[in-house]
Amino acid sequence: MASIRDIEELGSLGKEIGICPYYASRSAIKPSEIVTLPYPLLLQKSAREALGINLKGHVVIIDEAHNLMDAISGIHGISVTLAQLKRSRSQLGMYLQKFRNKLMGKNRVYVAQVVRVLDSLSGYLEGKAGQKVCRAEFLALHYLNAMLAIGRHS
Numbered sequence: 001m002a003s004i005r006d007i008e009e010l011g012s013l014g015k016e017i018g019i020c021p022y023y024a025s026r027s028a029i030k031p032s033e034i035v036t037l038p039y040p041l042l043l044q045k046s047a048r049e050a051l052g053i054n055l056k057g058h059v060v061i062i063d064e065a066h067n068l069m070d071a072i073s074g075i076h077g078i079s080v081t082l083a084q085l086k087r088s089r090s091q092l093g094m095y096l097q098k099f100r101n102k103l104m105g106k107n108r109v110y111v112a113q114v115v116r117v118l119d120s121l122s123g124y125l126e127g128k129a130g131q132k133v134c135r136a137e138f139l140a141l142h143y144l145n146a147m148l149a150i151g152r153h154s
Helices: 006-019 021-026 039-043 045-051 067-075 082-099 103-129 138-153
Strands: 078-081 133-136
Touching: 006 021, 039 045, 039 067, 078 082, 082 103
Parallel strands: none
Antiparallel strands: 078 133
16 A cells, blocks of 8 residues: 555455455555545545544545535435325324324424424425425435434433
8 A cells, every 4th residue: 555556456456465455445544645535435424434534634625526516415315205205194193193192292293393394295296297206305304303313312
């Protein structure tokens, strides 16, 4: 690892000495002055932590930054079908009926909020002629996850 190698060279070297070039190159990250990596490894905290990359106090240069928003959307977005939304809404309705009297006031409010979000997304998709998949972006998912997490810890 004393010289700079591209991905093809690392692959050939790995085959030559019989090791996985990905895992072998990970140990070279800490002492390196320059590290190049794809967007997902830079943007996901868990990936950075697994690689031992700390961005604090370092310069980050993003090549082809016009692709950054698509990369973020690809990492933090999911596709949800109308059928999945309806099934989730049905299951949440059954949960609410079963545990309505056992839920504390604010937990009941959180569940009702999730029900409204699911109803809104379903209504939107039903209004779209022939559209069956909705791209749920990070903020909407983060909001739902936060509400569910608060409900679990209350």
